[in-house]
Amino acid sequence: MKLIGSTSSPYVRKVRIVMAEKKLDYRFEAEDVWSEQTQIASSNPLGKVPCLIMEGSEAMFDSRVIVEYLDTLSPVGKLIPQGGRDRAAVKTWEALADGLLDASILARLEATWPSRQANERSQAWIDRQMEKIDLALVAMDKGLGDKPFCSGIHFSLSDIAVGCALGYLDFRFPALDWRARHPALEKLATKLALRQSFTDTLPS
Template sequence: MKLIGSLTSPYVRKVRIVLAEKKLDYELILDDPWGSATHVTAHNPLGKVPCLIMDENGALFDSRVIVEYLDTLSPVGRLIPPPGRERIEVKRWEAIADGIMDAAAAAFMEARRRPEPQRSPDWIARQHQKIHAGLDYMEQLLGEQPYCTGVNLCLADIAVGAALGYLDLRFPDMDWRASHGHLARLADKLGARPSFATTKPPASA
């Protein structure tokens, strides 16, 4: 398998962490979907990363679709429960974590990539409101649990860890840890895992 992505995308990192936890071999092909030389559009008509190129079955895109597929490839460390209430709980966590990533990426692009005369402070503020509301929700939901859905690592934790890592990368002054002690504890625990340590984006990116 080949994974097209960037080192800074939290969605790509989520997929890479799953690949590492599942002990699946793949080749990472770096691509800047915003650059003129991007080639991801040859495989994903939406021009987004991550994009997983499979040996026989074409390509998959959207991190949620990719990680669900990857979890079926090996019985090692199942990350998504079978259909039922537990699965819905994991997917709820993934949805809120991905929503935080969406808002953070939108705020970053508006503030850093759009020409200053065209930037909307109201739009950026709205995205930050979503981020903080999402953090508050996850903090309360996590509570004293060792992991998002109980005592074992699952896709929920990977999605949350990727989202929190992206906040650290793009908004280092946000200091979300100060008011979200449970999430900070989880982030530290996840950061010690090889799958998270080896996929941490470069600070200068």
């Protein structure tokens, strides 16, 4: 398998961590989707990463689709329950973490898009996205509470998704200082940082 992605993308990081936790072999191909020379559209018509190229050149995209597929490839470190409320709970945590990331990226693009002048940027739009981030952090911290992991006593995709979202805030929004206001999340992030899969995929 070949994974096309960027080392700064939190969605790509989520896939890479799942690959590592599942002990799957793959080749990583770096791609800058913002470059005029990007070839990503030949694999993903949406022009986004991550994109997984499987044997036979079939392409799979969207991180949620990819990680669900990867979890079926090996019985090692099962990350998503097979069905029922447990599965729905894990996928809801992933949706919440990915939603936080969506808002983060929209806020950052509005604030840093190079072809715009300062007076062309919408502070109201940025504030709206930052409010979503704050609300998501509050919900995550409350949902985690005193549990060792997001979905209970076992490490799962819930923790990978949340860990990638928190890591992206550290990477792109260092002034946010979410740790001071969300002690449960801070404890989880400290624990996740000790895992080799998280250490090896720090954004850059």
